[in-house]
Amino acid sequence: MEPVASEGLDESVSYEPVSVKELLVEMKDTSELLIDLAYSAVLHRSQNIAHEVLELEARMNVLQVRARMSLMLAARSPDEAEALAPVLSVVEAADKIADAAGDIAKIVLDEIGLPEAMRGALSDAVEVLVRGTVADDSPYADRTLVDIDLESETGVRAIAVRRDSEWILNPGPETAIHAGDVALLRGPEPAISDAYEPLTGAAYEPADAPEPDVPNLERAVDSIVLMKNLSELAVDLAYGAILFDDEALAEEVATLEVEVDSLQSRFEAWVLQAAQQTTDPVTLRGLLRLGISTEVVSDAAVSLSEGVLRDLGVHPVVELAVQESDELIARVEIDDGSTLDGTEIVDGVPAVDSSTSVIAIRRPDEGWLVGPDMDTTLRAGDVLITKGTRTSAAEFDDLAAES
Numbered sequence: 001m002e003p004v005a006s007e008g009l010d011e012s013v014s015y016e017p018v019s020v021k022e023l024l025v026e027m028k029d030t031s032e033l034l035i036d037l038a039y040s041a042v043l044h045r046s047q048n049i050a051h052e053v054l055e056l057e058a059r060m061n062v063l064q065v066r067a068r069m070s071l072m073l074a075a076r077s078p079d080e081a082e083a084l085a086p087v088l089s090v091v092e093a094a095d096k097i098a099d100a101a102g103d104i105a106k107i108v109l110d111e112i113g114l115p116e117a118m119r120g121a122l123s124d125a126v127e128v129l130v131r132g133t134v135a136d137d138s139p140y141a142d143r144t145l146v147d148i149d150l151e152s153e154t155g156v157r158a159i160a161v162r163r164d165s166e167w168i169l170n171p172g173p174e175t176a177i178h179a180g181d182v183a184l185l186r187g188p189e190p191a192i193s194d195a196y197e198p199l200t201g202a203a204y205e206p207a208d209a210p211e212p213d214v215p216n217l218e219r220a221v222d223s224i225v226l227m228k229n230l231s232e233l234a235v236d237l238a239y240g241a242i243l244f245d246d247e248a249l250a251e252e253v254a255t256l257e258v259e260v261d262s263l264q265s266r267f268e269a270w271v272l273q274a275a276q277q278t279t280d281p282v283t284l285r286g287l288l289r290l291g292i293s294t295e296v297v298s299d300a301a302v303s304l305s306e307g308v309l310r311d312l313g314v315h316p317v318v319e320l321a322v323q324e325s326d327e328l329i330a331r332v333e334i335d336d337g338s339t340l341d342g343t344e345i346v347d348g349v350p351a352v353d354s355s356t357s358v359i360a361i362r363r364p365d366e367g368w369l370v371g372p373d374m375d376t377t378l379r380a381g382d383v384l385i386t387k388g389t390r391t392s393a394a395e396f397d398d399l400a401a402e403s
Contacts, residue, residue: 020074020087023067024321027094029169030060032235032327033160034101035297037184039228040129041108042290043221044119048131052162052184053105059167060098067091086307087315090242093303097235100296103289113285115214119207121221128189128206129159135201136179146173156187156195170327172389214278216270220287223267227294230260233370234301236359240329240385241305243322249385250305252360252368260298264291328393329359329385335402336380343378350378356388356396 034056041050071088075081107114115121134141140148151157161168161175162182168175177183185195189206196204214220234256241249268291275281307315322329334340344351348358361369361376362383369376378384386396 018066018070020067020070021317021321021324023063023070024087024090024094024318025325026169027060027063027067027091028239028321028325029327030056030063030167031094031097031101032232033169034060034098035228035232035235036159036186037129038101038104038293039224041105042114042118042286043122043126043224044128045108045114045116046129046131047108049129049184050105050108052131052182053101054109055162056167057098057102057105060095064091064095064098082312083315086312087318089303089306090318093238093300096300096303097297100293100300103293103296107286107289112289113283114287115217115283117211117214117217118221120211121217122225126225127186128192129184129186130192130196130204132183132185132196132200134177134179134181134183134199138179138201139198140177141179142176144174144176145171148177150195154187154194155191156185158183159186160184214274214284216274220267220270220274223263223270224287224290227260227263227267227291230256230263231294231297231301233359234260234298235304236329236387237370237385238301238304239322240331240360241308242318243329244331245308247308247311248362248368249360250308252370253301253305254309256370257298257302261295264295267291327387328390329387330393330397332384332386332397332400334378334380334382334384334400337402338380339399340378341380344376345378346375348374352396352399354388354392354396354399356386356392358384359387360385 034053037049037053037056040046041053068088068091071084071091075084106112140150145158158171158175158177161171161177161184163178163180171177183199185192185199187195193204196202234253237249237256238253240246241253268288271284271287271291275284278284302309306312307318339352340350345358350356350358358374359370361374361378362385363369363379364381384400386393388396
């Protein structure tokens with residue numbers, strides 16, 4: 001994807017003749033990245049990552065204003081207004097996600113209140129997200145990601161790059177990084193240092209986490225990770241519902257929203273109980289804000305798929321935007337005798353040489369199977385909703401075909 005300029009709230013926004021499809025593509029990619037960054041900022045208590053969230057939120061505010069302008073100019077009759085209503089819902093939902101992500105980031109930046117030991121309570125399976133500036137003498141400078149081969153060499157991947165005030169979302173193999181770029185890296189903590197030091201010229205030194213002073217803090221952190229996963233899944237399924245005009249998928253989004261509401265309610269109850277047993281209850285205030293913001297994200301996912309649920313149809317510009325975003329959502333049916341028939345899938349990841357993940361399965365005799373902890377064995381006849389790069393999606397489609 002080409003870099004896009006970042007603009008703050010204090011800058012004026014005027015109408016520009018820009019494609020609504022291009023705006024929607026960028027809004028989709030930005031909103032998905034924002035969820036990831038915001039929760040990482042909280043879980044790792046990272047002010048650097050939180051600042052990047054606010055940069056992206058400001059950019060999203062500009063995008064949604066421009067999208068509204070373009071849509072207002074496009075609606076010249078009641079019929080056109082009706083056709084464009086679902087598009088406006090997508091714009092509003094993406095903006096809500098950005099606002100919620102900004103609120104989550106401010107928990108860290110404004111020191112609203114978080115237990116010091118949150119990072120230490122994270123499961124070893126949770127990947128680390130770090131921010132690093134490319135050093136002038138970095139061996140990675142002025143090279144493409146495919147040339148560096150970062151993920152194969154270290155197990156760490158670059159999920160975004162900021163160049164001055166411009167963003168490259170979901171950088172691809174041909175994306176080059178240069179001295180001064182800010183790279184956002186994700187991977188297992190033991191592997192982060194292997195990529196971070198050559199990138200920045202400084203050793204990666206995670207701060208030692210203090211011992212938890214809050215009872216069952218690990219349980220709270222597990223709940224946060226689950227809420228994040230369910231909210232991300234709801235957003236992905238909502239875009240899938242739009243792309244395939246699938247009412248059943250949209251209904252699954254609504255079901256997930258109810259599940260997130262229930263989880264958030266239990267999480268709030270835990271926070272209030274824990275406040276009675278800690279010496280400084282104010283340190284838990286940010287967790288309440290986090291639960292509220294998570295609910296906003298899941299509500300926004302329902303708004304995304306509102307046009308499908310209300311049988312308003314899906315405007316072609318939205319379908320094109322989802323199809324052309326950096327991470328592709330695809331629908332794949334497993335043929336008899338395909339490589340995927342009989343393949344085990346654990347936590348949504350199939351046991352094949354592919355970076356595509358499975359976010360939902362429609363099984364003829366069971367209906368939809370969804371969830372971040374989806375463990376099953378794929379069968380012929382299963383219809384999969386997948387998410388991955390264009391290259392991995394094409395490879396996965398070949399695997400699903402009859403061999």
